[in-house]
Amino acid sequence: MAAAEKAYEVLKQRVIGGAYAPGAQLKEEHIARELAVSRTPVRAALKRLVDDGLATADPNRGVRVAAWTEYDIEETFDLRGMLEAHAADLAARRGGEALAARLDELNEQMARAIAKGGGALPEQLQQINSLFHRAVLDGSGSPRLRAMLEGLIDMPIVIRSHYISTLQDKQQSLQHHRDLAAAVRAGDGELARQVMQLHLRVAAHRFKRQRQALSTARPLKDPS
Structure with a gap:
């Protein structure tokens, strides 16, 4: 390297x-x-x-x-909640079995990674999570949604959440992904919308909780 x-x-x-x-x-x-x-x-x-x-x-x-304020965090997850919920709705109506199978595959990869654990787990989960959300976005068939969400899925706030989440958080997130795959397989756009909204709202609260816990539990390193 x-x-x-x-x-x-x-x-x-x-x-x-x-x-x-x-x-x-x-x-x-x-x-x-x-x-x-x-x-x-x-x-x-x-x-x-x-x-x-x-x-x-x-x-x-x-x-x-970079310093992320509470407003930055709220705005990022609020925008994703609105746009990705719509993408999930469209994906469930348009994606069919092919998309559901792809989401199942990614969910199994995530489950195996969580079960294995290890120091590389946060990065692995971030990569799988990104692929999952991009698969939903692609399944929506909307170039405009893709353009608007492209920079939000892998924002630093989102990436960092994988490094500070607990095992229970990871398992809960995986269950949301499985529920979303089930909604896509059923062709239920409204259910997919609701699952995505719940998933991202829980992720926002989880991130803020863990961020606060980290800031008070240990001193942060000064690189100077």
């Missing part, structure tokens, strides 16, 4: 996992020394973090971990 890619992966996991406090400055020199690489790959990694929305860059304040 190239030095820039390695630095990016390390920093991304730290930011998403909450190792760095929101607003903390990410200093090239310190990170390069810690990772035993030159400052050039670190600079490239920091630029990718900014491009991904995980960090912000300011000429006077340097690169800092």
Whole structure:
């Protein structure tokens, strides 16, 4: 793995996992020394973090971990709740058995990953979850919905939720996915809409609860 890619992966996991406090400055020199690489790959990694929305860059304040407010969290999940609920409705009416089978397959992958556990579980669940929600979106057959939701499904807030959720949270999320697959198989658009709305509202409350617990349970790492 190239030095820039390695630095990016390390920093991304730290930011998403909450190792760095929101607003903390990410200093090239310190990170390069810690990772035993030159400052050039670190600079490239920091630029990718900014491009991904995980960090912000300011000429006077340097690169800092993005700070997500309660409003940011509410807005992200509210928008997803409205748009993805409509996508789920359309997908249930249009997707048929082919979509239901694909969702079942992804649910089985998620179930196996949860049962196996391990340090790579959060990243695995994030990838499977993204594929699941994108399958529903594709099943809706709506290019406009796809364009509006493309940037919301894998927003940093959504990605980070997989790193701070409990085993019970993961199992509950999987059950919601199974219920949604069942609604698609039944062709019940209204049920699919309701399941997706519930799924995302629960996810929002869960994320805020876990975020608060983490912020009070342990000090966050200062990368400087």
